[in-house]
Amino acid sequence: MFEQLMQDSLLALPILGWAGLGILLVCLQIFCPRPKISLIASVIGLVALISYSTVNFVSVPTAIFFGTAVIDANAQFFNLLGLIIALFTVLTMIPGMNNEHSKVFRLSYEQFPEFLICLLFSGFGLGVLASAIDLTSLFLGLETLSIGIYCLCGFYRTEIRSTESAFKYLMIGAFSTAIFLYGIAFIYGASGATHYSVILETFKTGVSPLASLGILFLLAGFAFKLAFVPFHLYTADVYEGAPTPVTGFMATIVKVGVIAAALRIFWGFLQPAFHFWEPFWVALCLVSILVGNIAALQQRSIKKLLAFSSISHGGFLGLGLLVANPEGGNLFPLAAYITIYSAMSLGVFALISHLENREHIFSVEDLRGLGNKKFFLSLIFALFVLGLAGIPPFAGFMIKFWILQALVQQNYMTVALIAVVGSIIGAAYYLRILMLMFMSTEEGAAAQWPLSKDRALSLRFVVAVTALITLLGGIRPSLYADWILHALALK
């Protein structure tokens, strides 16, 4: 048994590596507690894990740890995506290390190693989620991911918004976990097993009312995490208060994790009950797209605006899940959407963390006239905004297009139409940002806040990579599509 465990651990190295790196950092705190050392160690570790994961691609799906986890293409792809997201988040957080930049960061500077440890462990939760084929791993992975992020949100302890964000997310997250667990318990009760394949066999013979209720609670739990309407009320305050790189982390990695887990469930043991849960899920997605965009029209704070925009993107992701039928080979739209969406979100939040002044709430009006003062920065900001809005010819359009194509192909015409109406509504607030930046002669606050004096090479790297993907990803999908198709073993 021990050899079996060793073998499994070796296969699961990209996932265990997160936890190993975290424990390494914990041990490092005993000998060498300086934040810079921890930072270097975590960056090197993440890069090593990314390279290892890219080079060692396990092509045969292997169940490990006695069938509670599986290493297949999906698991490796989403884990790799999570690794890249974590690396970019760490790189975005680096400029704060130079004490001149952020007064708030300076107060929490010594806690930075703990920050990195929490980040790595929550990434471990993502790895567990991506590889979970058992209800226990599913729940534990989701919990690990969430708890880490609760801690990360409250990193700026002296700032009340950050504490508010952590507290709100903790409360709502705990509540949603309880509901999720309730659903898991019912499904276990109805099927008598925790392993997905066994549950599938049970459900094939019939889905009892108990199981249906469990499925609903499970969907509700997923909807909480994906911030679907009407479970989205925490999103605005949580995204607003958290440190901006953490907001980028939250907005992307939680969605990656939930998508990875839900993919296995929806097209796994929930497939026999498809006609039961499909109307609920479609309704949730469409309402999220519509309400997310309509609510964003009213927002004055830019992080809240992006929070609502991410709610509507979550709706599109949910629709992508709907059409990700493995038999139909339609996994590509979903994977492309989550990749490009993560890139754009990380980029835009990196830019905001560069521009912002945490003593004030970053209002959209503050962007007024930024195009006159800092033209190149505004141009990149405009690029991300146009990408998030889904305006051709940037990558943000292609991903929406592929999902709409998949929807039409599977005869969800009305759904596609409503999704499109939501996007139309969404264009207005994105355009307002562009308008304020370029078409205004006055100068808002953002043009006057001093940017950090340091080189911020890491942040420029993140912004450059994500901007390039957004700019060229529409015209040249081979930039990312090759990797996605190869990693998901779709070709």
Added chain:
Amino acid sequence: MEIQQILFFSFAALILLSAALVALRPRPIESAMWLILNFFLTAGLYILLGSNFVSIIQVLVYAGAIMVLFVFVILLLNLDPREFGSEAGLPWTSLVMFIGFLTFIVLSLHVATPELMKKLPEIKETGAGVFGSIESISMVLLKNYVWGFEIAGVILLLALIGVGLLAYRKPPVRARAIHTSTTDTMKDGGAS
């Protein structure tokens, strides 16, 4: 109705009531007490399900360790009792608590008696193949669900570090003056 159903419904009703009271009562110590009652009653539910090991662990860990920690923290907070208003309803809460604890103790005592055992699920003694016994639980936990077990450990580590991240405060200056090494303050605070 059988004795099982009577016990289940009374436990369930009391569990819901005590959980609601945890949130509704003004004094933290009282909320903690209600939570302790909740855990005891949940342990009673476990006995009804036939898993005696889990029920005792529930009492030991939740009520015995976690709630003790909670009570310590509440006591350390040094709250002003005048902030909480009157002590109305205290006799009634004490009565309900007494009934709850009494029920649990009666149940546990009766587990040992043969008459009731016929009406409860078969609780055999120990053994690896027996449902609810220590051997079977540990076999499953450390073999089939070892992955989940380890992840639970990681969660606890994460929670510990997260609490350190959120709640750690440097000791005040005058306490630090006592120590000899004042250059490296991180050594004092970070690792402990």
Added chain:
Amino acid sequence: MLNENYLLVLVLFPFIATLIVAFTRGNAVSWVSISLAAIYFVIALLGFSVKELHYTAVWYAPLGLSYGFYLDAYSYFLILLSAFLTLISLYYSRGVIHEKLAAYHALFHALQATVVACLLCDDLVFFYVFWEAMLIPMYFIIGIWGGPRRIYATMKFFLFTFAGSLLMLIGLIATYVMYYKGTGQWSSSFHSLLEYYQAHPLSVETQRWIFLSFIISFAIKVPLFPFHTWLPDAHVEAPTAGSVILAGVLLKMGTYGLMRFAVPLFPEAAAHYAMPLCLLSVIGIILGALVAWRQTDIKKLIAYSSVSHLGFVTLGIFMMTEIGWNGAYLQMINHGISTGALFLLVGFLYDQRHTRDISAYGGLAKILPAYSVVLAIIAFSSVALPGTNGFIGELLIVIGSFQSKVASWGWVVAASTAAVLGAIYMLHLVQKICYGKNQDPQNEQLYDFRFREWVIYIPLVALVFIIGFYPEWLLGPVREKTMQIFSTIPQHLR
């Protein structure tokens, strides 16, 4: 003589020009930009004798995506028009625009790049991409260098057109998904779709709703009544060169889309909806003319005249006859020339007096004789006086509608009456500006045409008369192309 790579050059040159202009510093930007536009115009002229060119390439093999460019008479003359108008308007902007020159010129080249790519696209998906991408440079042009209400105008323009386009997206996706369901292969190339739909027409209901979704987008762009409300604001608030390109080129994309994609793919649906669309066109013609008559802002008057003229074009299209289509296409080119010239003429006055109010002028024939002559000629072209280009276009449309099977000639009678209204507002404009009493002594200080104005207006006036007296060079290739398209449409519909 010219092979498919010519298409690549046509498409890529404006993109490269955008980058070159964007990185040029200082005052040399204007000349660099104008020379690049001139070079591009010459390149476009080279393709004059080309009948048909097709270029296909693989875009992304693993997903089976490919793209193609296709040059024929319809796209060629619009490209030529776009190159010509861009050159003229950039030359006009040289002394007029003073701030953010590099961005201004780069945006115009970007606009031309997306327009040309849209015109040349043979692939539905790429057509859509560039259709929407056209909006971005125009959004910035109006928003940064426009008039006082530019933010409102440009937001309205963008959101209105964007909404229509997204609704078209669903129909577009459905079009080639149906193809996939029928053949098992993915292709969004227009030619393969056309062949397939001729052989296996879709069910009537499906055709109709897909056609409707296409129509929404094109109707907003054209603009067809009642989707025209964005046009007056956008035209008035845009800078002069922006208005020229907007009216001269962008509006034509809507009618081009109708003629190239919507009607050939779904002729049954087009015939079914021909009557209501003709009605909307006629209402547009009459309404545009009447509202234009009442305007006091000259630019708004010209904007409503655009609505009126393009009503004629859509009327010609939906009459579903070959002659009508030839006339409609010719009117598209004519409208580009005459309305472009009109906007430039208004800009000429505005640059000097900074007012567009019609009552601020008067009696300019004595002070600016050259200007008045050119204004009169362009106005006659707009009114469709025989001898000018507008006459040929309207004549062909009227003849075509007499032959039409889908709509009765009563429509045409109504529309021809509206042509009289067109004469009313246009001649009213000319009279108010050029003749009568001078309303403002400041007008005495106005200077007449200098060298640059002659450079701009001589070609325009020449084109008016050349097309008016000898339209064959334009109509010949167009006629052949129309015959080719109509051969694919079933006999009973036309």
